[in-house]
Amino acid sequence: MRHVIDQAAAWQRSGTRFAMATVVRTWGSSPHGPGASMLVSEAGRVVGSVSGGCVEAAVCALAEDVLAGAAPVLGRWGVGDEDAFAVGLTCGGTIDVLVREMGAEVPLGRLAAGIASGAPVALVTPVSGAGCLVVGGGTTTGSLGDPRADRAAALAAEGMLGRGASGLMTSGDVTGRDGATDDTACAPARELLVQSFASRPQLLIFGAAEFARPLADIGAALGHRVTVCDARPAFAAAERFPRADDVVTARPDRWFRAHEDLVDASTAVCVLTHDPRFDVPVLALALRSRAGYVGAMGSRRTHEDRLGRLRAAGTTEAELARLRSPIGLDLGGRGPEETAVSIVAEVVAVRRGGTALPLTLRAGPVHRG
Template structure:
C-alpha cells in the first residue's frame, strides 16, 4: 500500500473513500512482493499493481465490490495457477499470492491515513495490518514511528505490544513483509499474520572518487532510487557541475566523511559504498572503516593486482578475514564493460544481485529461481560506528 502512497495520500486529503488491495504473502515465482498494491476509488480510477497484469482485472473487481458494499469491508483472496483450468484467473508464472482487500475511509482509519502521509512525505514509519487470522481481527492496523506511541490497534493490548515491536524491527531494517505471531501476542495459540510495510527515506549510495565513472554511477544510482553522494578530497574535481545527477557532492577526505556520517547515524544496513579512487592514500583508510560498518555493499575499483596489494594493506590495518570477505573487488559483474556507462551498469547489477540475493548468472538455461528472497541483514548490524 505504501508503494502508491503519493496518490493515496491525495485521496485521503480529499476525504475520498477507496479500496486498496495489497499483496500480503507470496509463494513460488510471484511477480510482485508483499506490499505491492492496487487501489480503486469511487469513480473507478485505479492506481498501482499487484501482479504486473496477471490478476489485475479480478482484483480491480474485488476492490469495486468492497467499495460498493457488495463484499465484506475486508477480505483475503488467494490467487494461484492450476493446470486443470489454465484459462481461469490466476498467475501464469506458476506462483501464488495472497491479496488483502480493504475499504479505507480516511476519517475512520486515521492510522492508515497517517501511514500514507508519512510515506508520501518520506518520513520513517511502519504500519502493521492483520492479513490472516481470526475474522474479527482481519484488517486491523497499528502505525508506529521511530518515536512516540503507536497509533491504532490490532484489537488486543498484548497483540498491540508484540505487533509494535515487530513493526519497529522491520522499520529499523527498512523491510516490508509478513510476520507470523500468535493472536494472544505470543508465539503460540491461534496464528496471526501481520503484513508490515515500512516507509523509510531512500537508501544511500556513497560514491568515493570524483571521476567520470562516478558521474555515470550517480546517474544509475539515482535511477535505482538511491540518494547519491559523491565525495572526493580534491575540490577542483568534486563539483556539482561535474556531477549534476548526484544529490550532493562533498569535498572531504573519504574516510573522514564516512566516519562522520556513521557517527551521525546516517549509515544503515541499506547503504552501499562504492570506492572508485583506486589510490591507496584514499581507499585503504576508507575501506578500513567501511568494512566495519553494517552496510549492504562495499565495492572497490582496481585491477586484480591492485586488489591483492589492497588486501595486504587492509590486513596490516587489522581487518579480519570475515571483514575482507565482504569486499567486492574488482567492483562489478563481468559484463565486458569498458565505458563509464557500461561500468556503472556492471556495478549497479552487482549491487542489485547482492541486495536481492541473486547470483549474477544468466537466467537462460539456469535452474536458479527468477525471484529471490532478500538475504538476511548484515551480520554487523549493531556494530558501533567508527
C-alpha cells in the first residue's frame, strides 16, 4: 500500500485527477482485506489492486464514471451475483469497494509523510459524504466538514490505529467511552472507512554474506524495514544492500542489545553468519526477546552444535523451541536467491499463521479472514 499512497500524493501534487477504489468489506475468500486500494487516473493509468485481478476492470469502469462527475459509489461483487463470472470473481468471495475521487482537500501529503517516517497513521474516509481525515501522532489533518464529526471520527480511528486494524467503523461507537466529550457524543454517527498504516515490520539480518543480499531485497519488497548488521566492515558495505534501510558495522549482539526496545512481535530476526562467535550471543538475546520470528542458517550438524552452545549460554528449552533452524521452508531451492525466497516464505507463514502446506492439500477458503 505504501507505493499506492506515494503515487496518490504525487498525482495530487501534479494536479492529476484520479479516483481511489478501496476495499471496505470482504466475505469468504478474498485476496485482499479491508483497506487495500487501487488508483485510476484520468488518463487511465492504474496503480495498486483491490482483488488480485478479479474485478479490476469493473472497478476501473466505476472510477471512470466518478471522474466524469458521478457521485462516489459503493460496488459489490461476489460469486452469488449474476455477473460474477463476467467480472471474474470466481474464487468464492464477495467484496465491497468504495470508489471516490481524491481531490485537493484530502491531506495525502501528510499521509505519505507519516507512512515514510514509520509513524502509525490512518486515513479516515466517510462511506457517504465528503471530506477525509488523516489521524496519527495525536494530530488530525483534514476535515469531514464538522468539528464535532472530526473529533468523533478521530477518536474512533485512533482505537483502530492502535490495533493496526483497517475496516469500517461507526464514529458514534465512541459515545460514552472514556475520553468522549459532550460534543463528540452529540456528533451524528457516520460510517467511516479507516485505513491504518502501522509501523513497518522489521527484518533484522545478522551476517552480510551473499545470501543476505536477496533476502534484504525481498524483505524490502514486502514492506519490511530492513537492517543488515555485520561486525566485518568489508561485508557491511551499504552499496551491497541498496534496498536496506540501515547497513551497520557492529557486533550483532551489541547492536541487538542497544535496539532491543524496538523489537516486537512483528520483528523477524535472521542470523546468517555461520560463526558461533557471533551467532550464539545474538541468538540468545533474540530468543529471549519479543521477536515473532528467529531463524538461523546452517546445516543440521551446525544446528546441533549451536543448540549445545546456546544451552551452555543459559538459553532455556522453551526459548530454544522458538528457533527456526535450519532456516526457511523446504522448497528444494539452491543458491542465494532461492534460499531467500524460502526464508521469507517461512517468515510470512509464521506471521500470518499459515500452514506452509501446498494449497492443494488444504480444504476451505484459499484466503483466510
